[in-house]
Amino acid sequence: AQSVTQLGSHVSVSEGALVLLRCNYSSSVPPYLFWYVQYPNQGLQLLLKYTTGATLVKGINGFEAEFKKSETSFHLTKPSAHMSDAAEYFCAVTSGGGADGLTFGKGTHLIIQP
């Protein structure tokens, strides 16, 4: 069985400050890891993904995440927050082929203070 834990249901940062959203996973086999973003009343959009290879993954809108196997973590970061980054962020995991869908965390609501 696999699972995802996102620490902090709400995270608030000032515009221009570092964004750090935490994600820890549990998987019995090497995982594939994803971060998605959701704006109000919309579907989810892929930010970035880790499958194999380089553990530091760069995504859209200046976000990146680092896969740390020893810590079972896949935290999402962005050096400088922008007002447009305010949204819900979901970490997700799958193993193997992934054809049976992704397991999602409960989400973190990112608030940007002006």
Added chain:
Amino acid sequence: DGGITQSPKYLFRKEGQNVTLSCEQNLNHDAMYWYRQDPGQGLRLIYYSQIVNDFQKGDIAEGYSVSREKKESFPLTVTSAQKNPTAFYLCASSIKDRGPGELFFGEGSRLTVL
């Protein structure tokens, strides 16, 4: 433009009524999925289908039914047996050669039971 279309976007239902949510994709994707989203709960998998005329139960299939008669269509019926159907429903699809597990989402359907 290719994508996933969900309809209706908003739906109101009286208790005891069945309702069907539509999901159509023109991406030529093999697999399709239905997720349910509740505040603070993340996304939970209801049903998925990897091929026409075949589908599998997800984590919370009770009170729901699906069909996959065409590759591009995967409708979800919320039956009167679903005890708490008010939620945001998301349809997604994926294709094997885009990497394991990467899902493309529709805009969602919000169901409210009156």
